[in-house]
Amino acid sequence: MGYGDYSHEAHELLSSRRSTLAVQDVFKQRSCHALMDPKGVRARESRDSAGHATSLPVVFALDVTGSMGEIPAYLAREALPKFMKILVDCKVDDPQLLFLAVGDATCDKAPLQVGQFESTAELMDNWLTLSFLEGKGGGQGQESYELALYFLAEHTDTDAWVKRQKRGYIFMTGDEEPYPRVSRREVEAIIGDRLDDDIPADALIARLEETYHPFFLIPEPGRRAQCERVWRELLGDQVIVMERAADTCFVAAGIVALTEGVAADLDVVARLAREAGADAKTANNVVNTLTAYAATLGRDGVPPHRAKRAPAPTGEGPSLWERIKRGIG
Numbered sequence: 001m002g003y004g005d006y007s008h009e010a011h012e013l014l015s016s017r018r019s020t021l022a023v024q025d026v027f028k029q030r031s032c033h034a035l036m037d038p039k040g041v042r043a044r045e046s047r048d049s050a051g052h053a054t055s056l057p058v059v060f061a062l063d064v065t066g067s068m069g070e071i072p073a074y075l076a077r078e079a080l081p082k083f084m085k086i087l088v089d090c091k092v093d094d095p096q097l098l099f100l101a102v103g104d105a106t107c108d109k110a111p112l113q114v115g116q117f118e119s120t121a122e123l124m125d126n127w128l129t130l131s132f133l134e135g136k137g138g139g140q141g142q143e144s145y146e147l148a149l150y151f152l153a154e155h156t157d158t159d160a161w162v163k164r165q166k167r168g169y170i171f172m173t174g175d176e177e178p179y180p181r182v183s184r185r186e187v188e189a190i191i192g193d194r195l196d197d198d199i200p201a202d203a204l205i206a207r208l209e210e211t212y213h214p215f216f217l218i219p220e221p222g223r224r225a226q227c228e229r230v231w232r233e234l235l236g237d238q239v240i241v242m243e244r245a246a247d248t249c250f251v252a253a254g255i256v257a258l259t260e261g262v263a264a265d266l267d268v269v270a271r272l273a274r275e276a277g278a279d280a281k282t283a284n285n286v287v288n289t290l291t292a293y294a295a296t297l298g299r300d301g302v303p304p305h306r307a308k309r310a311p312a313p314t315g316e317g318p319s320l321w322e323r324i325k326r327g328i329g
Contacts, residue, residue, distance in 0.1 A: 004120035005051055008088065011081035011121035023073045029132040032110035036101070036130055038151055040192045044098060046117040046158040046168070052094035057117055057158045057168030058256065059212070060128075061100040061148045063175070065108075065137030070245050071173050071219065072101070076128055081121070082276040083249035090262040090272055097124045100151070101131040102174070105144040105186045108136050112147055112190055117158075137176070141226060145178040145216075146201050147186055153208045154193065161211045169259075170214040171252045173245075175223040177230045205234045214238060215255060219245035237296045243285035250278055250286045258290065258299055265299050266290060 018026050046057035062072050075083075087095050101113035115127030137143055152170060160166040182204055184195035208214055216231045218224050218241045231239045242251055250273045257263035257272065269290065270283045278286070294300040 004118075004123065006084060006088065006119055007121055008081060008085050011084060011125070014121060014125050015076070015078055015081055019077050021077070023069065023133070026073065026076050027129055027131060027133045029130060032113050032132050033130045036113040036115060036127075036132075038112050038114045038155070038191050041114065041151075041155055043155050043157040044114060044116055046096045046098070046156070046160065048094075048159040048163065052096070052119055054093040054164070055117075055119075055159055056093055056095050056166070057098065057156070057160055057212075058095050059098045059100065059152060059156075059168065059170040060252075061102055061145070061152070061170060061172040062131070063103075063143060063145070063173050064101045064131060064133045064135065065103055065143055065176075066135045067137070067175055068173060068219070069133050069135055071248050072128065072131060072133060074246055075249065076125070079246070079249035080124065080128070082278070083253045084121075084124075085276040086250070086253035086272045087256060089275060090257050090268075092256055092260055092262055094119070095256075098156075099124075099128045099131060100148050101133070102143060102145055102148045102172070103134050103136065104138040104142070105147055105183070105190060106140075107138045108134050110134055111144045111186075112151065114151060114155075141176055142179050143174060143176045144186070145172060145174055145176075146182045146204060147190065148172070149178075149204055149208055149214065150182045150187060150199070151191060152212065153204060155191070156211075158211065167209075168212045169252075169256055170208070170212045171217055171248075171255075172215065173217045173219065173248060175219060175227055177227045178234075201234060213259060215240055215252075217242060217248060217251065219248070237293055240289060240293060242289050247282060247285050247289065250276070250282060251289050254286050254290050255293065258294055258297055263299075266294050 096117040098117045099115040103111040105111040118124045182199040215238045224241050254269040266287045273283045
């Protein structure tokens with residue numbers, strides 16, 4: 001997927017028409033839409049085309065449990081066109097967006113919903129608003145983020161990686177810890193894959209980092225205590241604690257611009273955010289939020305540093321990832 005041309009004007013019009021609507025009037029699904037059911041899906045594809053010769057896959061994996069529903073609503077009613085404007089203005093090649101909705105597989109009716117990679121404003125918007133905002137979750141301090149990451153590792157196929165060995169981006173929003181292992185029973189029930197054993201979260205992250213830059217965005221400092229430590233053990237500096245949930249799109253766009261090297265520093269990121277509609281407070285929030293990450297790239301004058309994480313599987317014979325999936329010792 002991912003064909004068609006992007007129009008910022010069309011995207012702004014879509015968002016502005018619903019800016020005053022209640023959340024339930026924007027997100028009308030009351031169960032998982034059949035098109036977003038991950039069961040039996042071979043792959044969601046991000047493809048090059050004549051109009052998008054160098055497609056770049058970008059995933060928003062959105063926690064839609066009770067405490068996190070504000071971010072999908074904000075994206076749909078206001079912010080997503082601003083994210084795209086920043087990428088277009090700083091000449092990030094051919095971004096294609098995919099939306100996932102994430103809940104809790106231990107108790108929710110729809111713990112994982114998956115859209116398609118798209119390039120046009122209308123189709124991006126369609127998949128986002130097809131999401132069922134179930135608004136529940138288990139209340140035990142964990143959500144099934146690892147199930148969504150498993151789907152992305154095993155069931156996405158991108159020309160960016162296959163043709164150019166270029167990694168895409170995953171922005172997962174949340175305020176809880178993942179479960180420590182991908183449950184083989186949940187994978188079979190919800191996705192349809194049969195595994196020989198559960199998969200440790202760190203092995204999953206190592207596999208995922210072969211093809212994506214995964215980031216976990218915590219919506220505000222007040223929620224970091226309940227989840228930051230575990231996520232930092234998995235993702236290191238790619239855990240981002242935002243000033244507020246409303247900054248999500250500006251922060252994500254800044255990460256792409258800095259990582260791709262199309263924004264030389266945080267001053268450029270702040271300028272791009274203002275040009276996309278951010279007020280002075282929001283632009284300042286984005287700079288504060290991204291200062292530590294920019295340092296890891298050497299884009300704020302501080303020598304690069306990076307927290308150690310599990311290396312990607314290497315070597316001859318079955319990789320660590322394949323051995324875990326197949327239950328080999």
